[in-house]
Amino acid sequence: MGFWKKWFPGREAQAAEFAKKFRPVPANFAPDRQQLYLYRDRDVDVGELEDLCDAVGWARRPPRKVKIALQNSFLVLSVWEVRGNYKRLVGFARATSDGAFNATLWDVAIHPKFQGKGLGTYLMQETIRELRKAEISNISLFADGHVVEFYRRLGFLADPEGIKGMFWYPSP
Ligand SMILES: CC(C)(COP(=O)(O)OP(=O)(O)OC[C@H]1O[C@@H](n2cnc3c(N)ncnc32)[C@H](O)[C@@H]1OP(=O)(O)O)[C@@H](O)C(=O)NCCC(=O)NCCS
Structure with missing residues (x-):
């Protein structure tokens, strides 16, 4: 069952349930041989996120609202560094979706x-794989200017067929 037994002393069933949701990240993505695990569930600690x-470098958000956002997400994937009893969130992505056609990261x-x-x-790649498993074929996101290239390499297109993302914000 592995390291999570230490997090649930005396609670084997809970540890087993937890273990099912963790998958080791392939070693080639773990610099300096850290133990990294991919976790698929919404119950990510808001403080860690x-x-x-x-x-x-992002602004902190009200924890109550972050919790609601997580609970209402279609898919939440996180990467954890694990060392003995210590664990830390080191990667995160989530998607909202209509569950049929569209998802946004x-x-x-x-x-x-x-x-x-x-x-x-x-x-x-794991996020796209999970969304494709749910037969969702239209995956969108809003990229910060400096990471457009990162997403382009993953196959995302900017402004396909001239389509523009548009936003509405309340007036100040
Ligand atoms: C963007 C981010 C998620 C990429 O994660 P990462 O683990 O560093 O990415 P990878 O190592 O898989 O990089 C894949 C490729 O994209 C490139 N890349 C990654 N981040 C980049 C950036 N900020 N600018 C330009 N290229 C970038 C890498 O150089 C790499 O290219 P290579 O294969 O030729 O070396 C990460 O840098 C990050 O969290 N940035 C801060 C938060 C952020 O901006 N998130 C995106 C919000 S839209």
């Missing part, structure tokens, strides 16, 4: 210590 967002982040080693590519 906001720490990761903070580490990549949000909060894609890899901790700076783990960037540039292919982990972001791996996480995106």
Whole structure:
């Protein structure tokens, strides 16, 4: 059953349930041989998520709203570094979806210590794989200007057939 037994002492059933949701990340994406695990569930600790967002330079958000966003996401994938009893969130991506045709990706982040080693590519490939498994074929996202190339390499197109993303914000 592995390391998670330590997180659930005396609670074998819960540890087994948890173990089912974790998958080891292939070693070639783990710099310096860290133990990395891909986790597929919405129950990510909001504090850990906001720490990761903070580490990549994003503003912190109200925890209550982040929790709602996670609960209402169609897919939440996270990557955890595990060392003995210690675990830390080092990668994250989530998708909202109508469950049939469309999905949109949000909060894609890899901790700076783990960037540039292919982990972001791996996480995106797993996200796309999960969405394709659900027969969703239209996957969109809003890329920060400096990461357009990262997404282009994954097969995303900017403005396909001239289609523009448009936004509405409340007036200040
Ligand atoms: C964008 C991000 C998720 C990429 O994750 P990563 O693990 O560093 O990406 P990878 O190592 O898989 O990189 C794949 C390729 O994209 C390139 N790339 C990654 N981030 C890039 C960036 N910010 N600018 C330009 N190219 C980038 C890499 O150089 C790499 O190219 P290579 O294969 O020729 O070396 C990560 O850098 C990150 O979390 N950035 C801060 C948060 C952010 O901007 N998120 C996206 C919001 S839209």
